[in-house]
Amino acid sequence: MHVLSFILEAMSPYHFSIALGGVVAGTVIGALPGLTATMAIAVLVPLTFSMSPTAALILMGAIYTGAIYGGAYSAILLNTPGTPSAIATTLDGYPMAKRGDGDLAVTLACISSVVGGLIGAAFLLALAPPLAKVALAFGPVEYFWLAIFGLTLISALSEGNLLKGLIGGCLGMLLTTIGVAEISSDIRFTFGSRTLIGGIEPVSALIGLYCIPVLIDLVATPARHLKVTSSNRGFRLREALSLTWRHKFNVLRSSVIGTIVGILPGAGGSISGLVAYSEARRTSKHTANFGNGEPEGVQASESANNATVGGGLIPTLVLGIPGTPPDAVILGALLVQGVRTGPNLFVSGESSIIYVFIAGLFLATLLMLPTGLLVGRYAYRFIITVPKAVLVPTVAFMTIIGTYAIRNNMSDVVIMIVLGAIGWVLDRCGFKPSPIVLGLILSRIAEQGFVQGWTIGGARGSIIAEFFARPISAGIIGFICISLFYPIIARRWKRNKEL
Amino acid sequence: MTTKKHESDTPGIILAGIFILIGGIFLNDARTLLDYDSYVFPMAICIVMIVLCISFIVWNLLKPHLDKDATAKPGSTVRRVGLVMLMLASAFVMPYVGFLPAGLGVFAALMTIAMFKPWTWKLAATYALICVAIVTGFYVLFDIVFLVPLPEIPF
Numbered sequence: 305m306h307v308l309s310f311i312l313e314a315m316s317p318y319h320f321s322i323a324l325g326g327v328v329a330g331t332v333i334g335a336l337p338g339l340t341a342t343m344a345i346a347v348l349v350p351l352t353f354s355m356s357p358t359a360a361l362i363l364m365g366a367i368y369t370g371a372i373y374g375g376a377y378s379a380i381l382l383n384t385p386g387t388p389s390a391i392a393t394t395l396d397g398y399p400m401a402k403r404g405d406g407d408l409a410v411t412l413a414c415i416s417s418v419v420g421g422l423i424g425a426a427f428l429l430a431l432a433p434p435l436a437k438v439a440l441a442f443g444p445v446e447y448f449w450l451a452i453f454g455l456t457l458i459s460a461l462s463e464g465n466l467l468k469g470l471i472g473g474c475l476g477m478l479l480t481t482i483g484v485a486e487i488s489s490d491i492r493f494t495f496g497s498r499t500l501i502g503g504i505e506p507v508s509a510l511i512g513l514y515c516i517p518v519l520i521d522l523v524a525t526p527a528r529h530l531k532v533t534s535s536n537r538g539f540r541l542r543e544a545l546s547l548t549w550r551h552k553f554n555v556l557r558s559s560v561i562g563t564i565v566g567i568l569p570g571a572g573g574s575i576s577g578l579v580a581y582s583e584a585r586r587t588s589k590h591t592a593n594f595g596n597g598e599p600e601g602v603q604a605s606e607s608a609n610n611a612t613v614g615g616g617l618i619p620t621l622v623l624g625i626p627g628t629p630p631d632a633v634i635l636g637a638l639l640v641q642g643v644r645t646g647p648n649l650f651v652s653g654e655s656s657i658i659y660v661f662i663a664g665l666f667l668a669t670l671l672m673l674p675t676g677l678l679v680g681r682y683a684y685r686f687i688i689t690v691p692k693a694v695l696v697p698t699v700a701f702m703t704i705i706g707t708y709a710i711r712n713n714m715s716d717v718v719i720m721i722v723l724g725a726i727g728w729v730l731d732r733c734g735f736k737p738s739p740i741v742l743g744l745i746l747s748r749i750a751e752q753g754f755v756q757g758w759t760i761g762g763a764r765g766s767i768i769a770e771f772f773a774r775p776i777s778a779g780i781i782g783f784i785c786i787s788l789f790y791p792i793i794a795r796r797w798k799r800n801k802e803l
Numbered sequence: 804m805t806t807k808k809h810e811s812d813t814p815g816i817i818l819a820g821i822f823i824l825i826g827g828i829f830l831n832d833a834r835t836l837l838d839y840d841s842y843v844f845p846m847a848i849c850i851v852m853i854v855l856c857i858s859f860i861v862w863n864l865l866k867p868h869l870d871k872d873a874t875a876k877p878g879s880t881v882r883r884v885g886l887v888m889l890m891l892a893s894a895f896v897m898p899y900v901g902f903l904p905a906g907l908g909v910f911a912a913l914m915t916i917a918m919f920k921p922w923t924w925k926l927a928a929t930y931a932l933i934c935v936a937i938v939t940g941f942y943v944l945f946d947i948v949f950l951v952p953l954p955e956i957p958f
Binding site: 343467468470471474475477478481485486487488490492493495516519520521522523524525526692693694695696697698700701702703704705708709712714717718721722724725728730732733734735750751754755758759 | 812814815817818819822825826829832833836837838840841842843844845847848849851852855856858859862876877878879880882883885886887889890891893894895897898906909910913914915916917918919920930933934937938941945949951952953954
């Protein structure tokens with residue numbers, strides 16, 4: 305009876321319209337490169353101050369869900385992740401769009417995001433308190449190994465060019481060390497340049513590395529940006545649903561990965577997308593197609609990143625520790641509303657607010673289907689029909705203003721453009737941008753975990769035991785070994801079987 | 804019987820050499836840092852990168868092979884360089900002349916280098932309107948809606 309009343313309250317016309325508005329606003333903001341989900345919520349948070357706590361939570365949850373999904377549009381259609389969560393979506397989404405399947409990729413991303421979002425919300429509803437306790441067992445060393453686990457994706461992204469991929473990953477990690485040091489706050493590797501003191505902002509770097517090379521090639525020839533198919537194939541919903549059903553285990557596994565990574569404070573959608581992509585590639589029957597427009601890649605990334613929404617809210621609501629950066633903004637807004645997060649939240653008098661919010665999150669995720677399909681369809685048609693003389697300056701302008709908006713700093717724009725030009729040269733020499741971006745994204749977590757683990761291990765008398773003997777660490781190291789060596793073992797096994 | 808001559812990945816080798824140099828510079832600079840929290844991680848990365856680059860060069864010298872992914876891309880170099888230069892110019896000019904004037908100028912210039920059809924008066928007028936609409940639209944969205952403090956016109 306209680307459950308029904310929560311659902312009915314979440315579906316009241318007021319909450320319904322708030323959820324719909326939030327999803328649309330989030331989707332549009334998320335689609336603009338540089339404007340992250342965190343920024344989308346932060347910008348719209350003042351609107352929530354005059355609302356009831358329930359309505360405020362529903363609005364923020366809807367914006368968050370929409371923004372994470374919105375990042376897929378630019379990832380698929382422009383090879384530029386709208387939000388860092390969509391990095392892994394570019395790997396197969398853009399090749400799909402280039403061969404004329406952009407509409408299918410957008411629809412697949414939408415369905416996968418909805419499934420991922422629903423599974424994340426279901427975990428939030430059913431398992432919030434016990435799962436939050438698991439997250440507390442993660443120490444710096446576990447985060448370090450988690451980042452290394454994310455980096456093993458380089459081996460998957462650089463088949464045939466593993467050394468180049470690893471060098472690219474190191475370069476990305478090295479770039480992140482420029483500026484103020486993560487732990488000690490020393491200023492490193494600026495070589496006297498004031499521009500470099502602020503460091504290289506990962507989001508602006510990934511905009512540069514992914515988008516500028518595309519623009520450079522786009523402007524050079526009169527050829528069309530994406531392949532245009534003559535027939536109007538609509539949403540290609542049936543095809544996308546059939547693919548989702550065929551790869552249901554991939555979507556489910558990726559959603560669970562997204563939820564678990566979301567629960568870990570500070571990890572976020574970019575890591576979950578990459579880990580899920582890596583696992584999808586490892587277990588797929590079409591491993592060789594990954595990176596060349598394999599729908600399973602888009603499904604894995606999108607279901608995982610939207611599952612982090614529900615997953616990230618678990619430690620936020622149960623422990624008061626934000627799981628992802630947008631959760632930190634939500635937490636702040638909740639404090640303004642007078643809602644005290646913590647283990648008692650689910651049993652106290654305020655529990656009805658939380659349950660209505662979870663019902664609202666389900667509603668917002670479901671609303672993403674019609675909204676996402678409609679926005680996606682128009683975005684796709686716009687991108688394939690707009691003349692190049694309009695598309696190039698618009699995207700270039702979007703990257704400039706989006707990068708500037710991250711820290712209101714023009715130095716970030718200069719770094720973004722320079723990195724983009726360097727990325728184009730590297731790409732021509734066979735050094736792909738994805739390993740560099742992976743290094744950029746994971747380096748901060750890796751460094752923090754490494755240095756803290758080193759310090760703790762030193763204080764305890766055994767650094768090696770600190771890094772290798774903890775049970776969760778050992779488990780993650782096991783996954784790293786599987787991820788690294790499984791393709792080699794599987795190939796040998798297959799060859800032996802053929803002989 | 805002819806022996807097939809393998810081409811080596813010269814651009815890759817040159818870049819690996821540059822990365823060794825970069826790694827060396829970073830390694831040398833890391834020695835000036837006093838707190839081990841600051842240098843232990845970057846030093847480890849530098850060493851790994853240098854080792855990987857040396858392995859890449861040695862491997863390529865022993866077993867030369869051309870990277871299939873490293874392909875020349877067709878198209879106009881002038882337009883490519885022009886795009887990067889214009890984008891950089893916009894970043895340098897914007898703080899001094901303000902977002903709207905710099906934005907309009909750069910947007911129009913980018914339109915010109917991305918145009919492959921001959922210009923007509925009608926086309927120019929249409930594109931000028933599109934340019935004003937998009938730049939103003941971005942200004943309204945970011946400056947007024949998202950409250951991003953865009954560079955203002957200084958007069």
